[in-house]
Amino acid sequence: DSGVTQTPKHLITATGQRVTLRCSPRSGDLSVYWYQQSLDQGLQFLIQYYNGEERAKGNILERFSAQQFPDLHSELNLSSLELGDSALYFCASHRGTGELFFGEGSRLTVL
Amino acid sequence: AQTVTQSQPEMSVQEAETVTLSCTYDTSESDYYLFWYKQPPSRQMILVIRQEAYKQQNATENRFSVNFQKAAKSFSLKISDSQLGDAAMYFCAYRSAWEGDDKIIFGKGTRLHILP
Numbered sequence: 001d002s003g004v005t006q007t008p009k010h011l012i013t014a015t016g017q018r019v020t021l022r023c024s025p026r027s028g029d030l031s032v033y034w035y036q037q038s039l040d041q042g043l044q045f046l047i048q049y050y051n052g053e054e055r056a057k058g059n060i061l062e063r064f065s066a067q068q069f070p071d072l073h074s075e076l077n078l079s080s081l082e083l084g085d086s087a088l089y090f091c092a093s094h095r096g097t098g099e100l101f102f103g104e105g106s107r108l109t110v111l
Numbered sequence: 112a113q114t115v116t117q118s119q120p121e122m123s124v125q126e127a128e129t130v131t132l133s134c135t136y137d138t139s140e141s142d143y144y145l146f147w148y149k150q151p152p153s154r155q156m157i158l159v160i161r162q163e164a165y166k167q168q169n170a171t172e173n174r175f176s177v178n179f180q181k182a183a184k185s186f187s188l189k190i191s192d193s194q195l196g197d198a199a200m201y202f203c204a205y206r207s208a209w210e211g212d213d214k215i216i217f218g219k220g221t222r223l224h225i226l227p
Contacts, residue, residue: 042219056214088154098144100215102156
């Protein structure tokens, strides 16, 4: 158990819809990262938050947004969903020792 | 910008044999971290091993060891006595040690098959 909690684990929705993925980092970790992994692909960095502030941005679509709340949990909002958004979305956190600790991911299927 | 390259999309090894996965990276920084992550069929991301760039000694974790060549910007993973449970996708990753840039960059991965 990495200590990073992601919900929901699985989500099936239709094109055009909006979903919210939630992440709770490890206790004490201030940084939260979001990654997207399409089938048999590598991890694409989406966005990073540090203590409530956006720290770095990757190839995140304009239809996607995220935020980190005062209690340090984070949400990734995906809107106007397309078939190509089907993927595994990972949240990860770290405390400064270098490595990321990953949640189990949220598997999104867009039909 | 930093990049991480894994040139072997897939590899196979016989059970109990040794296999080496390659990773090269590009950076202008002198202090950084390197990691190998394993992603089994469950798709959970599991840290296998980490290396701090300032340490000359290669990291080792049981059957897993790295060959870190800083000048060549190479960071290969050696798996000894391969086991069926080692079958997974392996990702090499880089992170700057500078506090202002802690984005972690992943390679595209190497899928490792273990042959019984």
